[in-house]
Amino acid sequence: xxxxxxxxxxxxxIPFLGQLATHSDAAELLVDFTGLxxxxxxxxxALAAFMARRARNRLVxxxxxxxxxxxxxxxxxxxxxxxxxWEQGDESFERHDPQGRFVxxxxxxxxxxxxxxxxxxCIAPGGEDYENPNAGLYDAAWYLVTxxxxxxxxxxxxxxxxxxxxxxxxGFVRIAIADGGCGIPASLADxxxxxxxxxxxxxxxxxxxxxxxxxxxxxxxxxxxxTLSARIVDLMGGHMLIASGAGTVIRSxxxxxxxxxxxxxxxxxxTLVAISFRRSEAADFEYKLHxxxxxxxxxxxxxxxxxxxx
Amino acid sequence: MTHExxxxxxxxxxxxxxxxxxxxxxxxxxxxxxxxxxxxxxxTGVRSANSSFVNALVSGLFEQHGEETLGKLVFRxxxxxxxxxxxxxxxxxxxxxxxxxx
Numbered sequence: 001x002x003x004x005x006x007x008x009x010x011x012x013x014i015p016f017l018g019q020l021a022t023h024s025d026a027a028e029l030l031v032d033f034t035g036l037x038x039x040x041x042x043x044x045x046a047l048a049a050f051m052a053r054r055a056r057n058r059l060v061x062x063x064x065x066x067x068x069x070x071x072x073x074x075x076x077x078x079x080x081x082x083x084x085x086w087e088q089g090d091e092s093f094e095r096h097d098p099q100g101r102f103v104x105x106x107x108x109x110x111x112x113x114x115x116x117x118x119x120x121x122c123i124a125p126g127g128e129d130y131e132n133p134n135a136g137l138y139d140a141a142w143y144l145v146t147x148x149x150x151x152x153x154x155x156x157x158x159x160x161x162x163x164x165x166x167x168x169x170x171g172f173v174r175i176a177i178a179d180g181g182c183g184i185p186a187s188l189a190d191x192x193x194x195x196x197x198x199x200x201x202x203x204x205x206x207x208x209x210x211x212x213x214x215x216x217x218x219x220x221x222x223x224x225x226x227t228l229s230a231r232i233v234d235l236m237g238g239h240m241l242i243a244s245g246a247g248t249v250i251r252s253x254x255x256x257x258x259x260x261x262x263x264x265x266x267x268x269x270x271t272l273v274a275i276s277f278r279r280s281e282a283a284d285f286e287y288k289l290h291x292x293x294x295x296x297x298x299x300x301x302x303x304x305x306x307x308x309x310x
Numbered sequence: 311m312t313h314e315x316x317x318x319x320x321x322x323x324x325x326x327x328x329x330x331x332x333x334x335x336x337x338x339x340x341x342x343x344x345x346x347x348x349x350x351x352x353x354t355g356v357r358s359a360n361s362s363f364v365n366a367l368v369s370g371l372f373e374q375h376g377e378e379t380l381g382k383l384v385f386r387x388x389x390x391x392x393x394x395x396x397x398x399x400x401x402x403x404x405x406x407x408x409x410x411x412x
Contacts, residue, residue, distance in 0.1 A: 111326075111327075112326045112327060113322070113324035113325065113326040113327065113358070114324075116324065116326060116358070116360075117324055117358075128357065130357065130389060139358065139391055142324070142358050142360075143358075143360050146326040146358075146360045146362070147360050147361065147362060150326065150327070150328065150360070150362045154328070154329070224361050224365055224398070224402070225360065225361045225362045225365075228361055285391065286390045286391045286394065289391055289394050289395070290394045293394055293395075293397075293398040297398050297401055297402055297405075304377065304380055305397065306380060306383070306385055306396060306397055306400045307380065307383070307384045307385065308384075308385050308386075308388060308393055308396075309350075309384055309385070309386040309387070310386075310387065
């Protein structure tokens with residue numbers, strides 16, 4: 001039985017991923033929600049991806065304690081119950097207006113650019129207009145969501161989920177993306193990188209954040225998308241957690257790195273990326289994108305500019 | 311002869327799919343670079359792009375043909391954020407070309 005812990009946030013997240021890892025391939029699993037009182041966006045996304053992976057692999061999952069769970073309504077509003085197949089038919093509850101506040105769990109099944117727009121427009125209302133004060137925040141959210149969702153679609157071979165939330169004042173933006181695919185270390189190993197087989201998973205994840213290291217041929221993005229995303233989050237003073245396989249990498253406070261290895265040979269079945277940053281830090285996204293590019297892509301000897309016309 | 315490609319007409323206002331961009335480059339840009347004096351990639355009306363798309367569209371052109379492509383390729387109507395991504399893709403392609411030649 002998988003007993004969902006009381007709190008899945010902050011320090012409780014990584015132990016929870018370890019719990020999921022322990023039960024990922026159980027032929028039958030009973031999941032007990034009775035004690036759950038608080039769950040972060042990252043925890044929700046990880047749980048949805050875990051359940052989707054089990055369903056895809058035709059593993060039997062039953063649930064217990066949802067009726068008495070103290071945050072049942074929150075889990076409903078965030079689409080967890082519907083996406084996991086625990087609630088069907090017409091919605092019998094009233095949804096809050098999510099505009100400017102949150103985006104419930106969305107499966108990454110439709111076009112990534114539309115998904116990015118849906119999330120960015122919710123987090124940064126009006127930002128679709130480049131002259132709007134929210135345009136920087138819109139651009140930051142769109143860039144991060146589309147790059148991460150591309151990775152889910154192209155490399156993870158598993159259904160993924162994304163969710164986001166923010167507060168209208170100068171609060172934090174939180175974005176979480178999770179999938180039940182093969183994970184970053186296995187993906188790179190399959191692409192022929194011997195070092196991805198030799199290194200511990202947390203070191204492989206760290207290497208995947210270095211531009212050009214994780215390129216897998218055409219279409220060529222040279223691993224730049226993930227690298228620039230991580231660097232942009234750094235430049236916004238934000239926080240980024242990447243968990244995949246047995247490894248977890250946490251970047252915060254301008255690239256200070258913390259790495260962890262799941263205990264007892266456990267491997268989280270997929271990849272989870274959780275990002276948070278302060279809204280105001282995204283206002284000058286263009287500058288931060290430029291700075292990230294300078295830091296991650298080496299200058300060439302003859303820096304002739306491309307020709308740009310208005 | 312100048313060949314103009316209007317990306318908004320081809321892909322809409324948001325560009326994010328690197329696989330689409332790669333296929334487009336191979337079939338709709340590469341052939342024209344060989345036969346035209348100038349190829350214009352017109353980003354007018356494009357609101358957003360990410361590096362997956364821009365690198366797949368642009369970087370390979372420079373990786374294949376080198377810095378001389380700078381004289382043939384013009385980027386029009388880029389918003390500032392998109393211009394950063396385009397310049398990054400150009401730099402990356404030229405670096406890779408130099409590595410291949412070395």
